[in-house]
Amino acid sequence: MVISSLADSLARGVESVGDRVSEALFEPVIRLGVTGLARSGKTVFITSLVANLLDRGRMPGLAAQQEGRINAVYLQPQPDDTVPRFDYENHLAALSGPEPHWPDSTRAVSELRLSFKARPAGMLAGLQGPRTVHLDIVDYPGEWLLDLALLDKSYEDWSAETLERLASRGEAATFLAQSKATDPAEAHDEPRAQALAKEFAIYLNAARDAGFYDCTPGRFLLPGDLAGSPVLTFAPLPVDGPAPRHSLHREMARRYEAYKSQVVKPFFRDHFSRIDRQVVLVDALGAIHKGPQAVEDMRRAMGDILSAFRPGRNAWLSQLLLGKRVERILFAATKADHLHHQQHPRLTHIMEALTRDARDRASFAGAETAALSLASLRATTEEIRTHDGAELPCVRGTLLEGRQAAFYPGDLPEDPAHLLGPARNGAESWLDEDFGYMSFAPAHLTLRPGDGPPHIRLDRAAQFLIGDRL
Numbered sequence: 001m002v003i004s005s006l007a008d009s010l011a012r013g014v015e016s017v018g019d020r021v022s023e024a025l026f027e028p029v030i031r032l033g034v035t036g037l038a039r040s041g042k043t044v045f046i047t048s049l050v051a052n053l054l055d056r057g058r059m060p061g062l063a064a065q066q067e068g069r070i071n072a073v074y075l076q077p078q079p080d081d082t083v084p085r086f087d088y089e090n091h092l093a094a095l096s097g098p099e100p101h102w103p104d105s106t107r108a109v110s111e112l113r114l115s116f117k118a119r120p121a122g123m124l125a126g127l128q129g130p131r132t133v134h135l136d137i138v139d140y141p142g143e144w145l146l147d148l149a150l151l152d153k154s155y156e157d158w159s160a161e162t163l164e165r166l167a168s169r170g171e172a173a174t175f176l177a178q179s180k181a182t183d184p185a186e187a188h189d190e191p192r193a194q195a196l197a198k199e200f201a202i203y204l205n206a207a208r209d210a211g212f213y214d215c216t217p218g219r220f221l222l223p224g225d226l227a228g229s230p231v232l233t234f235a236p237l238p239v240d241g242p243a244p245r246h247s248l249h250r251e252m253a254r255r256y257e258a259y260k261s262q263v264v265k266p267f268f269r270d271h272f273s274r275i276d277r278q279v280v281l282v283d284a285l286g287a288i289h290k291g292p293q294a295v296e297d298m299r300r301a302m303g304d305i306l307s308a309f310r311p312g313r314n315a316w317l318s319q320l321l322l323g324k325r326v327e328r329i330l331f332a333a334t335k336a337d338h339l340h341h342q343q344h345p346r347l348t349h350i351m352e353a354l355t356r357d358a359r360d361r362a363s364f365a366g367a368e369t370a371a372l373s374l375a376s377l378r379a380t381t382e383e384i385r386t387h388d389g390a391e392l393p394c395v396r397g398t399l400l401e402g403r404q405a406a407f408y409p410g411d412l413p414e415d416p417a418h419l420l421g422p423a424r425n426g427a428e429s430w431l432d433e434d435f436g437y438m439s440f441a442p443a444h445l446t447l448r449p450g451d452g453p454p455h456i457r458l459d460r461a462a463q464f465l466i467g468d469r470l
């Protein structure tokens with residue numbers, strides 16, 4: 001344990017020295033982490049952000065742009081040779097091509113470097129020429145942050161907790177039956193271990209599809225090239241007492257530990273620990289539509305995700321970070337183009353309330369935080385329609401099947417407690433009304449030269465996240 005932590009901090013030390021010295025001195029690098037749960041809008045956010053930073057006609061809220069200090073912005077090869085590049089060109093082609101469509105699901109880590117030539121603001125402006133600032137954008141799944149909690153847990157504790165949580169979930173019935181029928185003290189048998197892990201993964205996928213957010217270990221959902229390897233071939237068992245040698249219990253516990261040291265820790269060491277600024281994207285409207293349980297579940301997952309940003313919560317992580325911390329965290333409700341702008345402030349309030357506990361803890365740790373509702377790619381226009389004598393603020397867009405439709409999602413409450421209260425108290429459905437949801441396709445774009453794709457408040461998000469460093 002001591003040796004591995006030591007090795008981790010050494011690795012980080014060497015790496016920071018290894019950063020090209022000239023770059024560190026003269027060309028500051030901002031590492032911006034973009035995360036959120038599955039389908040929260042990470043890929044669209046990064047694609048539109050990059051497009052709108054390259055063509056800044058729609059970015060008046062970015063001070064350096066407004067003040068005319070940005071001379072040029074360009075894409076560069078990223079500095080990390082072993083991380084996949086964020087597939088910007090293909091994602092943009094999907095969104096802005098002749099048949100616009102949303103990009104495919106990703107759920108793996110990727111990275112992109114954007115460089116700015118900008119003149120400094122204020123007193124130095126006249127004295128200094130433009131300087132280069134690099135922005136490294138790192139896209140990673142929020143689910144991976146949830147795995148941090150595993151580091152503090154033994155296999156036995158994790159098993160007990162997980163089996164208890166699964167007991168009330170229909171999606172877990174088959175797995176639970178299999179797990180209960182297993183005697184952990186029996187001799188380890190590989191086909192049996194594989195069958196259990198496979199059924200457990202089936203449960204995790206079903207749970208995620210059903211809207212549960214607590215689906216860890218995160219890599220079971222997106223194994224990539226780890227598929228079938230022992231680090232992903234374990235499952236919770238009804239263990240009690242010590243693990244006999246060569247038993248299924250012993251082997252499962254060993255693999256669980258390997259998952260922690262070879263999957264979870266490397267992510268925090270290689271990616272998380274280097275982030276300066278962070279945006280956490282939340283599909284709050286999607287959760288509200290699914291109902292109170294989904295909202296409560298999301299609120300809890302946000303709390304768990306954000307505990308990773310609270311130094312001191314985990315001894316291993318604190319040592320790894322060596323006092324370094326994320327300086328700014330933005331909580332953004334995405335897809336705000338599903339709402340008429342009259343309702344945007346309410347969505348922002350819900351977002352603030354949804355992340356209140358987590359934000360209090362993060363600001364306690366010295367990070368500056370803000371909440372915002374935005375649309376990375378605006379797919380709708382607004383219109384007021386009269387219905388039964390009342391004026392309804394609607395949005396209009398093209399549905400995925402190609403039909404045009406006007407849509408009124410329902411009236412979000414002024415006071416977020418009217419949603420979060422019932423959610424916390426276990427309500428099954430919303431009292432007053434249901435909240436609708438429509439999946440719009442991206443709109444056909446005809447962009448003027450110098451303009452990026454249409455968005456809502458992406459410039460404000462960029463200003464908060466990086467504006468002070470340009």
Ligand SMILES: Nc1nc2c(ncn2[C@@H]2O[C@H](COP(=O)(O)OP(=O)(O)OP(=O)(O)O)[C@@H](O)[C@H]2O)c(=O)[nH]1
Pocket residue numbers: 036037038039040041042043044045102103104105106107141334335336337338374375376377378379439440
């Ligand atoms: N109307 C609208 N829909 C959006 C916007 N951003 C994302 N979406 C919708 O949300 C879906 C998911 O967006 P992605 O950017 O792929 O989300 P992600 O977080 O990268 O998803 P995974 O890679 O699967 O984790 C898209 O397919 C769109 O349907 C937006 O700004 N406006």
Ligand SMILES: [Mg+2]
Pocket residue numbers: 042043044104105106107
């Ligand atoms: Mg994605």
